[in-house]
Amino acid sequence: MMHKKTVAEISRSLQAREFSSVEITRHLLSRIDSLDKNLNSFITVTADFALAAAAAADKRIASGDAGPLTGVPIAHKDIFCTDGVRTSCGSRMLDNFVSPYDATVVARLKDAGMVMLGKTNMDEFAMGSSNETSFYGPVHNPWDLNTVPGGSSGGSAAAVAARLAPVATGTDTGGSIRQPAALAGITGVKPTYGRVSRYGMIAFASSLDQAGTLTQNAEDAALVLEAMSGFDKHDSTSSPAAVPSYHGSLNESLEGLRVGVPQEFLDEGLDPQNRAAVEAALEVYRSLGATIHPVSMPSLALSVPTYYVVAPAEASSNLSRFDGVRFGYRCENPVDLVDMYKRSRGEGFGEEVKRRIMTGTYVLSAGYYDAYYLQAQKVRQLIAEDFTRVFKEVDVLMGPTTPEPAFELGAKTADPITMYLNDIYTIGVNLAGLPGVSIPCGFVNDLPVGLQLIGSHFSEAKLLNVAHRYQQETDWHQRLPGSDYE
């Protein structure tokens, strides 16, 4: 069936005229129509746009003017601004917001000929690890509808896992691509900070946010990431470094690869079965010629508290623009300016967003700045140095992506700290600005779990090569979440 094909396979089929872009687009739209009722992975389906784009792509293919991604469908996380299409960021605040422009990520993939199917569900303003903070309701994990798909890119993860889209974009501020990829049994790539432009991506925490991909496998991630990446004059923090061919180095040998395993990732917080899956994956790497080295990174223990100072601080400022004045939600009949601000923001934002704005405002306040924000920046530096140190000894770090597989809906919503701890293995990567990948490495209680790969700055090609070779040896990434999705 067409929907089970990967991006690379669809690309080949389109080139070989086995089916047209319009055909696969129609097919996926009809799957979304029938299956997404249970999943809620899309906030907006852009059927008309998609069919027009697919028809245009078919013309390009016919005229021989097609690239590898021309005509391949994609879903965008609803954090990316899309010209003429509602861009809600999972919030009531932007429920009425139709973006007048495309994010750079969206524009580049559009130029490559990709066909946008719609906008995927997400935690409100990307703040959450379960996709339960969305104004549009939670997303259900296709592997078990009673569990969460992870977050904040939960809609993107569920859509790819359920084969409603061959690829979806995501954003990762503290694990928001890797964690849902792990819980949904797919491949998630969070590139180096600065590798992909943030222009048009609604900011949560600007120094941590990074766009990436959710795909079935590493090969697809390589194809799409290559088209997304690169310097953008609209984003001063985007890197001018040239983008290598990620696809070209996928099959390089792993002989002699030095794999570091931070012992702090294998602590008592990790589910024993999850740990067993990670260790089995390490054995696969050993068989591919890699050597495994335990490493110690003591500062990682501080990553969650550090993150929950830095990220809310930036968020509290980034979200100030949502004031009811120029766009987005405005309360009914404000009596004066202060009333308009208070009620527009009070009614427009959800609980978790408000919690983080409050936290962030507090840590930046006079008298607290040094003790919290400045201190957190210092610890952030220590964490980054810890990574720099270990990357002198090893080529790549491996460990679990999450402490456990998908949990039940509602299980952690009452206690934010428990929820925050779900990102304990992923957050350090963002604080250090490094690339990280999650690939499926087994099952715990019939639910997928992920292996996390972490590399040094701008080592995406190496990480994708390491992920791809594993996927040549294993089939975890090809498993489907049940007969509905066959």
Next chain:
Amino acid sequence: MEWETVIGLEIHAQLNTLSKIFSGASTAYGAEPNSQACLVDLGYPGQLPVLNAQAVAKAVKFGLATGSKVARRSVFARKNYFYPDLPKGYQISQFELPIVETGKLEVVLEDGSIKIVGLTRAHLEEDAGKSLHEDFAGMTGIDLNRAGTPLLEIVSEPEMYNAKEAVAYMKTIHTLVRYLDISDGNMAEGSFRCDANVSVRPKGSDKLGTRSEIKNLNSFRFVERAINFEVERQIDILESGGKVVQETRLYDSVKDETRSMRSKEEANDYRYFPDPDLLPVVLEESYIEDIAKTLPELPGQKRKRFIDEHGLSAYDAGVLTASRELGDYYEHVVERLGSDPKLAANWVSGELAGALNKAGLDITESVVGPEALADMLGRIVDNTISGKIAKDVFEAMWSGEGTADEIIEARGLKQITDSSAIEAVIDQVMEANPGQLADYRSGKDKLFGFFVGQVMKATQGKANPAQVNDVLRKKLAG
């Protein structure tokens, strides 16, 4: 008790870049509301600031021109507060690490003496938009054309001790930014404005009194008046046993008074932190050197040169360096004339300035150009016309009657320097006025002026005055 006033100024100079500091939108003044506000300026979701390199170059120019320390690394920070004309809910400014630090400025005071005022810092920031409270019944309009306009905020040390010193300092900065071509200095359009920090203390005390900050003063006159009002107000409070409250005040130019805007307690906690959307501004040595090479002669340097090399008075030199264009005009005149810089200075700051003022024109719009003026002055120097006749010639030139030579020719204004012709006229005058002649000769010396007047009248002012004096004195003596 005797009181001493202490004043520090924060001057906001709008940098004259074509586009805004963090977006490509135009900075031109006076467009339809919100027609020059792009998505960045509107603070749209997902929009990011990109620093305008020209704004940095202009700030560096200012730093170099004031002998300040130009920071090799400076950082943009967010100043967070809510206001409808502040689209992002924060202003991008510089806080802990400004681009220009610690400099000194020579200020020429009214009496011609020089005062050194310390500069604390100068930093780059974006301007906010405007809230329009008129024209909207029960509502407020927002115009974001100004949002994102680049500003250089120049902060002085509290080292000025009366309103006149503060005004002289502000004028010096105003002249400087226009010399450097970093700001148009247009105060009516708000391109150059200041906040004044004012406090008073018992004379001789080395402790600063509690200050108030008077916001948004956009004319030299208002600065002087507002400070004077504020000083009186604070002294009145202190002398009646009260305490000055630290607060922000507004100057009302109609009532000529300041009034409270908000107290320290109501002040915002701005929660400054480094803007993660912008990289630190790191300046290479070579970049700074390249900009140093583009610096023009500065007003202070020019003033000294006019005094030392042209022999002008300190006052004239000060007047002629008040703007780069005026100095340029004067120098063009001198260059073409090839001599007599004092004559040129008198004419540029006298007749020409008067004519410009009367017509409401700027020096760059002068009807009479520097070459034409120089040619006219040349006719004074070569004795073709007298200084008095020159005024008529200049007036005719101003009304477009032609060049100096054409006017002199057409009106027959050429000075009479032929001594026999002058003698003939003097003879006629003496003959026609026997009574006055007799009186003069019997000791009424004051009648000399009468005879000069008669001779000039008879020659329609064209007789060379020095020659007339000379010959007349001899002839009258008999």
